[in-house]
Amino acid sequence: MKTDFTNIEEILASLPSLPDKLTAVQETLIANLIMLSEIPAPTFEEEARVALLLQRLVECGLDNVSSDEAGNGVGVIPGKDPSRNILLVAHADSIYSNRVDHALSVLADEIVGPGVADNSLGMAVLATLPTIFEALGIQLDANLVLLCSTKGLGRGNLDGLRFFMDNNKIPFEAGICVEGEKLGRLSYTAEGMFRGHISCKLSEELDWQRVGQNSAIIALNDVINRILEIPIPRRPSTSIVLGAIRGGKSYNVMATQSSLRFEVRSEDADMVRAIRERIDAIIADVASSHSAEIEFTVVASREPGGIDVTHPLVKSCRQVMEALDVRPTIRPSMSEVSELIARGLPSVTLGITEASNLHDLNETIRINPIYTGLAQLLAMLFAIDGGFCNETE
Amino acid sequence: MKLNDWIKNNTIHHSQFWDLKKLVEEKEKQGLKISLCLPTLNEEKTIGKEIVMFKSELMDRYPLIDEIAVIDSGSTDNTREIAATFGADVYLSAEILPQYGEKKGKGENLWKAVYELTGDIIVYVDADIKNIHPRFAYGLVAPLIYRPEVHYVKAFYDRPLAFSQGVRPSGGGRVTEILTRPLFSLFFPELTGLVQPLSGEYAVRREVLEAIPFPIGYGVETSHLIDVYEKWGMEAIAQVDLDQRVHRNQETRDLGKMAFGILRAFLFRAEALGVIGTLPELSTVLKQFQAHDEEFEQISHTIVEEERPPMLELPEYREKFGIK
Numbered sequence: 246m247k248t249d250f251t252n253i254e255e256i257l258a259s260l261p262s263l264p265d266k267l268t269a270v271q272e273t274l275i276a277n278l279i280m281l282s283e284i285p286a287p288t289f290e291e292e293a294r295v296a297l298l299l300q301r302l303v304e305c306g307l308d309n310v311s312s313d314e315a316g317n318g319v320g321v322i323p324g325k326d327p328s329r330n331i332l333l334v335a336h337a338d339s340i341y342s343n344r345v346d347h348a349l350s351v352l353a354d355e356i357v358g359p360g361v362a363d364n365s366l367g368m369a370v371l372a373t374l375p376t377i378f379e380a381l382g383i384q385l386d387a388n389l390v391l392l393c394s395t396k397g398l399g400r401g402n403l404d405g406l407r408f409f410m411d412n413n414k415i416p417f418e419a420g421i422c423v424e425g426e427k428l429g430r431l432s433y434t435a436e437g438m439f440r441g442h443i444s445c446k447l448s449e450e451l452d453w454q455r456v457g458q459n460s461a462i463i464a465l466n467d468v469i470n471r472i473l474e475i476p477i478p479r480r481p482s483t484s485i486v487l488g489a490i491r492g493g494k495s496y497n498v499m500a501t502q503s504s505l506r507f508e509v510r511s512e513d514a515d516m517v518r519a520i521r522e523r524i525d526a527i528i529a530d531v532a533s534s535h536s537a538e539i540e541f542t543v544v545a546s547r548e549p550g551g552i553d554v555t556h557p558l559v560k561s562c563r564q565v566m567e568a569l570d571v572r573p574t575i576r577p578s579m580s581e582v583s584e585l586i587a588r589g590l591p592s593v594t595l596g597i598t599e600a601s602n603l604h605d606l607n608e609t610i611r612i613n614p615i616y617t618g619l620a621q622l623l624a625m626l627f628a629i630d631g632g633f634c635n636e637t638e
Numbered sequence: 639m640k641l642n643d644w645i646k647n648n649t650i651h652h653s654q655f656w657d658l659k660k661l662v663e664e665k666e667k668q669g670l671k672i673s674l675c676l677p678t679l680n681e682e683k684t685i686g687k688e689i690v691m692f693k694s695e696l697m698d699r700y701p702l703i704d705e706i707a708v709i710d711s712g713s714t715d716n717t718r719e720i721a722a723t724f725g726a727d728v729y730l731s732a733e734i735l736p737q738y739g740e741k742k743g744k745g746e747n748l749w750k751a752v753y754e755l756t757g758d759i760i761v762y763v764d765a766d767i768k769n770i771h772p773r774f775a776y777g778l779v780a781p782l783i784y785r786p787e788v789h790y791v792k793a794f795y796d797r798p799l800a801f802s803q804g805v806r807p808s809g810g811g812r813v814t815e816i817l818t819r820p821l822f823s824l825f826f827p828e829l830t831g832l833v834q835p836l837s838g839e840y841a842v843r844r845e846v847l848e849a850i851p852f853p854i855g856y857g858v859e860t861s862h863l864i865d866v867y868e869k870w871g872m873e874a875i876a877q878v879d880l881d882q883r884v885h886r887n888q889e890t891r892d893l894g895k896m897a898f899g900i901l902r903a904f905l906f907r908a909e910a911l912g913v914i915g916t917l918p919e920l921s922t923v924l925k926q927f928q929a930h931d932e933e934f935e936q937i938s939h940t941i942v943e944e945e946r947p948p949m950l951e952l953p954e955y956r957e958k959f960g961i962k
Contacts, residue, residue, distance in 0.1 A: 271690075
């Protein structure tokens with residue numbers, strides 16, 4: 246197909262026929278999805294899944310395929326101009342431990358299984374792009390660097406991507422992060438964020454005088470009440486999410502341990518910092534009144550930032566979505582795109598298809614919208630490749 | 639051939655055949671055509687995945703398989719629809735050779751596949767495999783491509799977990815270990831060399847498939863092994879370790895029915911070959927128990943292990959394949 250466009254309108258005009266052409270790679274895409282998704286890849290244990298991706302890229306005839314010290318997998322689809330580079334990222338890790346049955350079910354119009362949307366589909370797109378390029382006769386001007394990044398979720402704190410960005414010497418023009426869900430997703434800003442873990446420990450010796458009054462649960466409850474008292478402004482938009490709580494052993498046993506996992510996000514970096522200091526103070530106070538050992542650690546953090554809504558990259562995304570009848574859902578992101586933006590690389594996150602039961606064992610994606618999602622991705626690659634997403638000086 | 643030598647020479651691990659490019663080259667050199675047959679009855683949960691995987695890896699990427707066919711016994715779920723969506727040729731068993739009537743059973747589908755499919759080699763893969771992988775087909779086909787003397791390749795599954803000593807128990811499922819292996823040990827000792835004689839995955843050359851009869855039910859695997867062994871000898875049989883296979887587990891009661899069918903098929907074979915004397919009329923009814931409170935009641939299952947004749951005996955088949 247024609248791949249040297251002189252303006253974005255030409256790309257938009259070529260879009261309506263693209264999804265149908267892409268159905269030709271259906272079996273390859275779904276086979277890649279099955280094989281990748283059925284290998285467990287909890288954060289920090291992505292090795293086997295990344296290895297399979299690299300093997301698939303090698304089988305497609307890519308020469309430049311490697312992994313790095315952080316376990317990231319990288320493959321390059323060479324362009325005509327070796328000095329130009331576009332980055333395409335999908336995170337490899339999922340939230341499921343390797344004890345979970347990772348088998349997928351392929352139905353007539355849906356695929357079901359843990360992690361199939363987040364983010365096995367994103368990885369499968371990376372694995373299938375060389376086949377798509379070959380089937381459609383696409384060669385870009387720029388090199389397309391396919392990065393499958395590790396240690397992205399939770400405590401991983403995007404460490405894989407950070408390592409790659411710290412240590413590679415490739416000058417990128419733009420980045421696209423690929424997520425399985427959901428078609429229309431458009432993220433180009435990042436909120437400031439930190440994820441905290443508070444653990445509370447009491448001495449094992451039971452103080453009979455204080456049965457019923459003291460326990461790691463009561464102490465943690467105090468901490469939670471005090472956190473909830475922190476005033477949260479509407480603007481800049483800020484939130485505290487209490488995500489998970491654990492503690493205690495049984496009905497009548499004094500709890501000696503408890504823990505809380507939570508996340509604070511805000512558009513304003515100062516607000517994030519202020520809340521963090523506030524929580525530090527709360528911890529010190531509660532610890533002394535309960536004679537408990539309370540520890541507060543920040544396990545992940547992000548700086549707020551973003552590119553402007555008028556940036557040509559964002560504008561092109563909207564135009565492409567409109568041409569494909571996809572309604573954009575704009576939301577700030579905590580994921581890979583936030584790291585790329587923080588480093589000054591114009592980047593967006595795009596979703597590939599419609600999904601439901603996200604993060605449940607029966608996570609489900611719809612097959613048909615995938616081709617629209619892929620068409621959107623290709624159109625954006627053409628737009629970046631054609632230089633239509635650069636800011637005018 | 640000594641049984642130990644056979645086990646050593648004809649038991650192969652699928653990893654030997656990782657080089658699919660080489661395998662396809664060799665297949666093309668020999669001008670072979672290979673058909674994949676998936677017999678189904680209500681397998682909507684797993685059939686789509688199997689077809690996508692085989693089509694992507696063994697048709698599009700490496701053109702090893704020339705046709706993928708689903709032979710369905712009349713599923714009431716979406717099995718046929720899903721199979722067609724992903725590009726398999728879908729046949730209703732009853733519509734193949736309708737003049738011979740319709741019989742229910744997996745063996746019936748396998749037999750009809752011999753008429754409908756056109757490959758020089760047919761590889762049969764059950765449609766209920768959860769952890770499907772291309773090896774389930776190429777692992778079985780490869781020995782037929784590389785070794786002309788091999789005619790019948792059977793799958794077995796053995797994934798060692800952690801074992802501290804060198805020796806660990808291995809073998810087949812409950813019916814294999816309790817029924818088939820003891821029977822083979824008594825009457826066909828060489829066939830005990832097969833680790834899992836009842837596994838549902840095997841690849842066979844057409845000249846074998848068209849020459850042997852097919853019991854339509856549970857007895858088809860046992861009966862095939864005995865026939866191939868009698869006609870072509872142990873050297874025509876090979877077995878391939880495909881590592882782990884994840885599928886539904888069956889109730890002991892259902893295994894009882896399976897054992898009954900296998901036993902009938904076995905006894906008829908043994909009688910026909912003169913391995914045992916003349917049998918009395920055998921019952922087709924298996925009785926099992928159920929209880930209401932303190933009352934015990936017998937339920938009867940009629941399990942008829944009918945047999946389809948060798949395809950070569952059918953004029954329709956001879957005409958289709960130009961056999962004089």
